[in-house]
Amino acid sequence: MCHLNGSRIFLIFVICCCLLNSNRSALAFVMPTARNIRHPLAGPLKASRLFDNIFQGKKSSSSGLGERVKLGDLRVSPLGVGTWAWGNQFLWGYSPQKSDSSLQETFDYVLSKGINWFDSADSYGTGRLEGRSEILLGQFLREHDYKLGSSVKSAEDVFVATKIAPYPFRLGKGSIKAAMRASSRRLDRGRAGVDIGQLHWAPPLGWQEKAYWAGLAELKQEGDIKAIGLSNYGPKKLREAAQTFKSEHGISLASNQVQLSLVSPLPLRSGLIETAADEGVRLIAYSPLGLGILTGRYNLERQQLPEGPRRLLFRELLPALTPVLGTMDQIVNERTRKKYGAVSEPVTCSQVALNWCRAKGAIPIVGLKSLAQAREATAALDWCLSAGEVEALDRAVRSLPKGRGETVQNIFQSEEKVRVMVSSEGSSHITAFGDSFNHRAQGKRKYVIRLVLHPFP
Template sequence: MGGSDLELSPLGLGCWQFSKGSGMVGKFWPVLSDADIASIVRISLAGGINWFDTAEVYGGGRSEEALADALNGSGASPADVRVATKWWPALRTAGSIPRTIDERLRRLKGWRIDLYQVHQPYSFSSATAEMNEMAKLAKAGRIRHVGVSNFSAAKMREADKALRAHGLRLTSNQVKYSLLDRRIERNGILETAKELGIAIIAYSPLEQGLLSGKFHRNPDLVKGLKGPRRFSAGFKPAGLQRTQPLIERLEDLAAKYAASPSQVALNWLIHANGDTVFAIPGASKPHHAEENVRAMTFALGADELRELAELSELCGKR
């Protein structure tokens, strides 16, 4: 991943949905049973996923705990599994980073933090101050690598420069990226990542399920959506009509590769920019985890990657 020594599968598992319904952020997802969480993690590991992304703000640490319990129950070895988590900066200063690291490690129940990320760019401290504190943790062996999330190109440069002063490098920037949201290709984030050797971790890689095609095949499913998704323009009739040509091509390629439209969309994401982009689809049901891992079993051709990119542009969505 990036310029680090982390050897990660192109897909990791996003663990926001393990929040147990706790806190404002955790209420976005239904409460998953311990058995389902264990099954999702076990299927992910068996399918070749070797890293998991969680965060302090996901249920106030409940996601970290649930992930740790599932990993411990799976018999997975720390030598083979990597864990990424995030510090929440809002209404805090950089001094919170060393003060809260013990809590992160306690929640993770013995699993080390291979990648510690600043969750978003808004805090009472500068990115430089935050990176200085992250560097101290890395040098003390409390974390292995440093990443950020939702940082602009300029903020990425600031963070990487600060880490260089400590003999370190910024490993990653976690941002929203999918066939239906390609803003990072136009705002300098992807270009800067490639220039500096920083990995992009794509969250919402299936645009909250829109790229699965199921809402295009059966628009009545939109009525059953809960949470913010049901208000998104992409799920409205005009939005579904606008993205229909892309979905139809995803379905064609899915038939060719004995895959699903979701798997083709994920495959595009992890191959369209060489080794720069990793992705973290979530899974709230065991069969979602099975879907995720099968996306790593084939590779779209160069012409197919280009065609999907062109259709994506025609959709006119961000």
């Protein structure tokens, strides 16, 4: 069941992630509110039609595992696999001894089902395991048995996207080229290299940004990558980037990877989906399951919560999400009753969340660590949400309490800027797009977190 209980975001999580995530791509999130956001949630069909017109997509009751959608000049499955957890000990509990065999089994399964692309980053993997995600992905590609009868016949049929972090010490276009080539060496795919080279986020204040763009352009022109993508770009920066790549380099930008889910709908409200369609840029939705909170596996009343930092986060988030989780639960129950009866595999909350992203014209990338997760995720491609179901979910998102229900939004998204201050006082104060609220910290230690969001282009 998807109906879960709890309360508001536990703000200390922001600080913990910033301080403890040793891969430097700090896991910091904020809570946007509705004020000063230009567009309402895109309607159930409007968003996907924008992308259908641009990318010549099909309207059907389901995409199917053999379906392919356009990503730049590549044809990829309508679901990708994210590998953030592959090597991340802090948040996802990765252990080489315990995790690698399960990850390889998961990899083999999704390829056998026709999933043909994976997303990684040079910063995935913590501490001494930095780069572990790319290393494992390359290893699994080399060791997979391509005679398993799927539409993926060889390693050349698999596409790899990776992201390069714009760390301040990376200066000039040469630094991005060197970093991408280091990723290619970790993947160890020979001539295949990296298919989609992405910039992980927009550097603050535009530091070195055009140099980074030039480096990506040269990588494509020199054959090191097949397509160029960005990540965490808002509408203004995306339009600028897309037009710069066209005018200065003669290259069409392929994709923009952003945090999009039923608990992080900001890209739909900011006008990003329209901007992406205008510029011919495909949106990729990361964290489509909201770090797992949309899977239906967690319940505060029964103390069914994940281990680690997510436990603190989910305990505070769950109650505000009751409208969304309840609507998901209704969809699951209705589809199970009508389509499957009592004896067959039902649809799940995870599949509802993934298909909502697809209904918005985005390609979701889902993090998978086990065979059970892989089976559940790939089954999402067997069906699509109806227009009525998408509208019901949209209404649930709109009904969330202001400043509470729209939960985890990555601060690396380019049109948000965050300052966080901590003290030992007993309340938390947040200012978000001009709206404020107070939150009384729980537990023995009390903090003040002042979170100020400043929109910038």
